[in-house]
Amino acid sequence: MAAIVPGSGNSPSGTASEGAAEGPARGGRRILFGDFEAQPAAGLLLRNGHRVRIQDLPFRMLMVLLETPGEIVTREELRNRLWGEKTFVEFDNNLRVAAAKLREALQDSAAGPRYLETVARRGYRFLGAVETIAAAVPVPEAEVPEPPRVDVLPDIDATTQVPLDEGRGRRPFALLGLAAVLLVGLAVWMAWGWRHHRPILAEGDTVALGSIENETGDASLDDALSLAFRIKMEESPFLHAISGEHFERASAVLQSGKGAKLSRAAAELSVCGSSGGRALLNGRLLRSGSGYTVRLAAERCTDGREIASTEASTNSAETLLAALGDAANAIRLRLGEPTATLGRFDVPLTQATTSSLAALRAFREGEQKHFAGRDLEAREDFKLAIDLDPNFALAYLQMGRSYSNNGERSLSRAYYQKAFDLRDRTTDREKLYIATSYYGYATGELGRAISAYELWSSLYPHDVVPANNLATEYLSLGEGQKAVASVRRAIALEPALPVPYTTLAQALLISGDLPALSTLCNDRQREESTSMGFHMACHELAIVQGDQGRQQSEERFVHGTPLESLLLNDAAEAEVYGGHLRRAAEMFQGAIDAARAHAMPELASVIELNGAGIFAELGESATAVRWAEDEQAHSQPGADLDASAAMVWATLGNESRAREFAAAAKALSPTDTLLNESELPVAYAIVALHAGRPRDAVAVLAPARPYDLNNSMELMPIYYRARALLASGDRAGAAAEFERLLANAHQRPRSVYLPLSRLALVKLYAAGGQAERARAMKESLEEIWRTADPNFAPLHSLRGSVSDHDDHR
Numbered sequence: 001m002a003a004i005v006p007g008s009g010n011s012p013s014g015t016a017s018e019g020a021a022e023g024p025a026r027g028g029r030r031i032l033f034g035d036f037e038a039q040p041a042a043g044l045l046l047r048n049g050h051r052v053r054i055q056d057l058p059f060r061m062l063m064v065l066l067e068t069p070g071e072i073v074t075r076e077e078l079r080n081r082l083w084g085e086k087t088f089v090e091f092d093n094n095l096r097v098a099a100a101k102l103r104e105a106l107q108d109s110a111a112g113p114r115y116l117e118t119v120a121r122r123g124y125r126f127l128g129a130v131e132t133i134a135a136a137v138p139v140p141e142a143e144v145p146e147p148p149r150v151d152v153l154p155d156i157d158a159t160t161q162v163p164l165d166e167g168r169g170r171r172p173f174a175l176l177g178l179a180a181v182l183l184v185g186l187a188v189w190m191a192w193g194w195r196h197h198r199p200i201l202a203e204g205d206t207v208a209l210g211s212i213e214n215e216t217g218d219a220s221l222d223d224a225l226s227l228a229f230r231i232k233m234e235e236s237p238f239l240h241a242i243s244g245e246h247f248e249r250a251s252a253v254l255q256s257g258k259g260a261k262l263s264r265a266a267a268e269l270s271v272c273g274s275s276g277g278r279a280l281l282n283g284r285l286l287r288s289g290s291g292y293t294v295r296l297a298a299e300r301c302t303d304g305r306e307i308a309s310t311e312a313s314t315n316s317a318e319t320l321l322a323a324l325g326d327a328a329n330a331i332r333l334r335l336g337e338p339t340a341t342l343g344r345f346d347v348p349l350t351q352a353t354t355s356s357l358a359a360l361r362a363f364r365e366g367e368q369k370h371f372a373g374r375d376l377e378a379r380e381d382f383k384l385a386i387d388l389d390p391n392f393a394l395a396y397l398q399m400g401r402s403y404s405n406n407g408e409r410s411l412s413r414a415y416y417q418k419a420f421d422l423r424d425r426t427t428d429r430e431k432l433y434i435a436t437s438y439y440g441y442a443t444g445e446l447g448r449a450i451s452a453y454e455l456w457s458s459l460y461p462h463d464v465v466p467a468n469n470l471a472t473e474y475l476s477l478g479e480g481q482k483a484v485a486s487v488r489r490a491i492a493l494e495p496a497l498p499v500p501y502t503t504l505a506q507a508l509l510i511s512g513d514l515p516a517l518s519t520l521c522n523d524r525q526r527e528e529s530t531s532m533g534f535h536m537a538c539h540e541l542a543i544v545q546g547d548q549g550r551q552q553s554e555e556r557f558v559h560g561t562p563l564e565s566l567l568l569n570d571a572a573e574a575e576v577y578g579g580h581l582r583r584a585a586e587m588f589q590g591a592i593d594a595a596r597a598h599a600m601p602e603l604a605s606v607i608e609l610n611g612a613g614i615f616a617e618l619g620e621s622a623t624a625v626r627w628a629e630d631e632q633a634h635s636q637p638g639a640d641l642d643a644s645a646a647m648v649w650a651t652l653g654n655e656s657r658a659r660e661f662a663a664a665a666k667a668l669s670p671t672d673t674l675l676n677e678s679e680l681p682v683a684y685a686i687v688a689l690h691a692g693r694p695r696d697a698v699a700v701l702a703p704a705r706p707y708d709l710n711n712s713m714e715l716m717p718i719y720y721r722a723r724a725l726l727a728s729g730d731r732a733g734a735a736a737e738f739e740r741l742l743a744n745a746h747q748r749p750r751s752v753y754l755p756l757s758r759l760a761l762v763k764l765y766a767a768g769g770q771a772e773r774a775r776a777m778k779e780s781l782e783e784i785w786r787t788a789d790p791n792f793a794p795l796h797s798l799r800g801s802v803s804d805h806d807d808h809r
Contacts, residue, residue: 199336210282410638444672478709480511512746579788
């Protein structure tokens with residue numbers, strides 16, 4: 001019945017580039033002129049909806065000019081607005097450079113200006129009409145009625161942006177340290193490890209975020225700051241940080257592999273270099289009298305040479321996170337991040353993570369177990385982190401991710417909800433991570449999830465996570481080509497990161513590009529992947545291609561793992577496709593037992609109801625009822641399970657039970673896109689067909705058409721629409737739908753609805769006088785069912801219908 005889709009690891013350590021389409025800003029003004037749109041709050045310039053690369057100073061110059069279009073803005077006013085009245089720089093040359101960069105971004109010309117006019121010896125003037133409007137958030141058409149709006153990023157708008165003329169950071173750095181003392185009660189001082197103010201990195205340069213080594217002798221502080229340091233640096237949209245998951249896994253291999261083992265520092269530097277990083281950012285935690293000093297440094301990945309450093313000291317362990325935050329901000333500025341950007345993306349670490357060092361350490365240990373593929377063990381550490389700090393939003397997020405990636409969606413929803421409720425206790429990047437997970441997995445509002453990922457990509461154009469995860473949302477909708485395009489952007493950002501290759505394998509499978517998938521599965525480097533999702537995609541390819549050697553190899557890979565049940569489910573569906581129901585029943589039961597053996601009761605229930613629905617469709621009512629009535633199949637509450645049960649009982653002809661489960665599913669997930677626009681309409685359509693109301697079935701399936709190819713329904717909406725059209729007398733419409741289903745066979749190559757559609761077309765072609773088409777379709781079916789069980793009902797139906805037609809002729 002409904003397809004079972006494993007988690008693709010859609011959160012690489014979290015886990016579009018320039019040119020990706022942007023949506024309207026979530027808050028603040030939008031300023032329109034010509035083909036361009038400026039979003040001051042987000043610091044974005046768009047042309048025809050696509051992001052334009054522009055540096056901070058030219059963008060701020062544009063904002064000043066747009067305030068008074070058609071009027072001259074003097075050189076003196078621009079100096080005061082862009083650099084500050086008391087700042088002495090060679091601003092004439094700098095202003096000319098900024099104007100040239102602005103013209104380059106606007107594709108304008110000084111000789112024949114369209115937007116930016118130079119007024120000799122006076123200043124500059126903006127030409128053309130300007131329209132300022134309030135930003136609006138696009139709402140997917142499917143979201144009716146509209147639930148109350150929840151701002152994803154309440155902090156990012158014009159009301160909270162640091163003023164441009166105050167964001168230059170020209171006051172002595174010692175005053176910043178004094179302000180920190182006054183604000184957070186720290187006895188803190190800063191020692192700046194540079195001799196000049198020239199930026200070290202350019203925007204988008206790749207960096208690796210290493211560890212904070214504990215050199216205090218206090219074992220309770222081991223690795224206590226590494227996670228907070230990474231989160232603080234990932235907050236910066238200026239830096240392109242290598243995925244933490246990939247970086248830590250690769251470093252761990254070098255520290256524990258065969259042969260000469262590297263130290264942690266040497267391993268991190270090596271991975272930074274092999275990943276194309278320019279600088280490794282790391283640190284040390286030191287004793288300083290009765291207090292502590294946090295020392296951060298940037299080292300060249302090529303030779304380990306230190307190129308920048310900073311220190312922050314504090315009197316007690318309770319204020320270590322505040323000191324780390326100060327040092328991290330200092331190193332961000334030193335590396336070249338504009339002061340205005342730092343001002344917009346700077347959440348205190350005690351708010352962004354937790355004030356409990358013990359909770360941080362527990363979270364860190366859970367994260368390292370997750371990176372090592374020990375997800376079930378990692379949950380205990382995340383639970384401990386929550387116990388130590390019940391307001392630790394990221395710990396709830398990781399619990400939700402762990403359950404959803406292992407097929408336990410109902411359990412994941414509660415954790416995603418809690419993380420969403422606490423999202424203001426995170427950085428803006430983590431806030432986006434929480435919001436996308438919440439919309440994608442807790443409420444099922446795919447339109448909002450996609451909008452949030454697009455916003456994430458616009459604010460963090462170098463971040464691989466939104467590009468990869470946006471692809472997984474397209475996979476949910478069955479939009480394979482969009483998924484391929486999005487995940488290829490992710491791979492371009494981080495070619496060495498394994499997770500996007502799993503997403504790519506799944507996207508190539510549902511888009512039908514089997515040659516490209518075969519190449520990927522046979523890539524020697526990819527063959528060593530530890531991703532279950534990757535090996536499952538390659539396993540399904542092996543089934544389609546009849547490659548038993550590859551199929552057995554993939555089965556051995558997942559044998560004994562928690563996801564073995566998913567592979568057995570796919571193998572069972574392939575047996576049904578070939579008409580081997582006895583063997584399929586055994587494999588479905590094996591999949592159910594494997595899921596329960598690994599303490600995954602919800603996944604076991606999903607598989608059991610999936611098998612029940614398939615057997616009910618084929619007329620094997622006894623087996624279907626036995627699985628559907630199994631108490632364990634309903635032991636876990638959840639909208640997905642209730643929707644599956646509704647379809648099973650509808651197929652079995654039990655309208656009252658079908659409606660009971662459908663109502664329960666609707667009540668649990670009133671905003672879930674696929675449940676309300678595809679799964680429940682199919683259940684109601686089956687009820688209508690059994691009640692002899694085919695036109696009602698056609699009508700109820702009309703809103704489902706945009707979601708016909710979603711990857712949870714195995715082409716069922718198309719199949720039942722075709723059956724409803726046929727029952728209502730529209731043979732041509734039915735044939736067109738059955739043919740459309742077969743044209744999209746790549747979505748689910750071994751779905752039972754493929755041969756059943758072929759069977760229907762044999763009869764339709766024969767009845768319509770298309771003998772050759774009927775014969776060709778019949779031969780293809782006979783090949784599929786060549787070794788089918790002797791009592792396989794569809795095979796008998798095929799033979800009987802063709803012989804009846806031959807007799808009629």
